[in-house]
Amino acid sequence: GYFITLEGGEGAGKSTQARRLAAALAAAGVPVLRTREPGGAAGAERIRDLLLSPGSWDSLTEAMLHFAARREHVMRSIRPMLAAGAWVICDRFADSTLAYQGAGQGLADDTWARLCDLTLGDLQPDLTLILDLPVEAGLARAAGRSAADRYEKLGADFHARIRAGFHDIARREPVRCVVLDAARDAEAVYASITETLRQRLGAKL
Ligand code: T5A
Numbered sequence: 001g002y003f004i005t006l007e008g009g010e011g012a013g014k015s016t017q018a019r020r021l022a023a024a025l026a027a028a029g030v031p032v033l034r035t036r037e038p039g040g041a042a043g044a045e046r047i048r049d050l051l052l053s054p055g056s057w058d059s060l061t062e063a064m065l066h067f068a069a070r071r072e073h074v075m076r077s078i079r080p081m082l083a084a085g086a087w088v089i090c091d092r093f094a095d096s097t098l099a100y101q102g103a104g105q106g107l108a109d110d111t112w113a114r115l116c117d118l119t120l121g122d123l124q125p126d127l128t129l130i131l132d133l134p135v136e137a138g139l140a141r142a143a144g145r146s147a148a149d150r151y152e153k154l155g156a157d158f159h160a161r162i163r164a165g166f167h168d169i170a171r172r173e174p175v176r177c178v179v180l181d182a183a184r185d186a187e188a189v190y191a192s193i194t195e196t197l198r199q200r201l202g203a204k205l
Contacts, residue, residue: 001031001086002201003078003123005093007169008131009162010152011141012182013189017131018091020190021197024205025087033081036091037069041076044069052149063101063115070094071119079123093125095169095177100151103165104158124176127200129193130166131182135159138182 004021006014015036022034038048047069057065070093078088094116101107135156142152170177178200180192197203 001082001084001088002126003082003088003090004197005090005095005125005128006131007092007095007099007128007166008182009133009135009138009159009166011138011143011145012131012133013141013186014091014131016186017129017190017193018089020186021193022089024194025089025203028204031081031084031086032089033077033086034089034091035073035077037073037093037096038066039069040073040078040090042072043076044072047072052151054150059101059105059107060111062105063097063107063112066097066101067115067119070097074120074123090125093128094120095128095130095166098169099162099165103161103168104154126176127196128169128173128177129196130170130177130179131189132163132166132179133181133183135163 006018008014018034018036022032025032037044038051039045047065051062051065051069078090081088097107097115098109098112102109102112139152139159142148167179170179178196180189180196182189194203194205197205
């Protein structure tokens with residue numbers, strides 16, 4: 001199976017696109033797991049509640065909580081599903097920690113890399129789709145959907161650093177990452193996702 005992650009800022013449309021892609025793969029007979037972070041396994045969902053509820057953490061503590069949740073998710077859901085031949089479509093993964101806790105909150109890149117080594121070993125997404133749109137547009141979409149969580153409340157500067165952080169990741173890893181213009185309507189974004197999967201993974205969608 002392939003491990004595909006969707007990344008980007010708030011309200012970029014990751015969940016919308018992940019749902020549609022997973023449904024299309026399932027309809028094409030491909031075994032698929034659609035999942036998300038933080039969360040995706042029972043213990044990871046409990047850590048998610050801690051991370052998204054009001055409060056503040058030391059930045060390393062916060063990054064380690066994301067990686068603790070990720071470790072549960074990887075060991076209990078992602079690795080077993082990949083080993084069974086399923087495709088895994090994951091709404092956020094380790095790049096979100098590099099963007100949010102790194103570019104956003106000052107976690108050093110090499111600390112992030114050490115946490116990746118420790119918790120993920122050799123696991124890397126095969127393809128990462130970075131949905132990119134202006135900060136204000138994403139926050140407006142997210143606000144239209146539900147009340148703001150702890151990260152959504154962190155202000156425009158924070159979210160601008162995150163957007164730049166995702167662009168840096170894409171520049172550093174052009175083979176794994178593709179940046180897609182997410183300001184377009186959902187149909188157009190989905191068309192560029194399926195085109196990317198056909199080109200990069202030979203998907204029959
Ligand atoms: N976080 C996460 C970290 O800080 N570090 C980490 O390591 C990880 C993994 C998670 C939060 O945790 C942070 C990042 C996040 O702040 P979450 O609730 O899972 O919180 O939030 P998000 O992942 O940001 O998800 P959102 O739901 O906010 O955004 P999505 O999934 O990108 O957007 P989606 O699909 O829900 O769409 C939002 C709204 O826009 C509409 C949808 O219908 C919906 O109403 N929409 C569109 N409207 C117009 N045009 C389009 N193309 C649209 N696509 C969707």
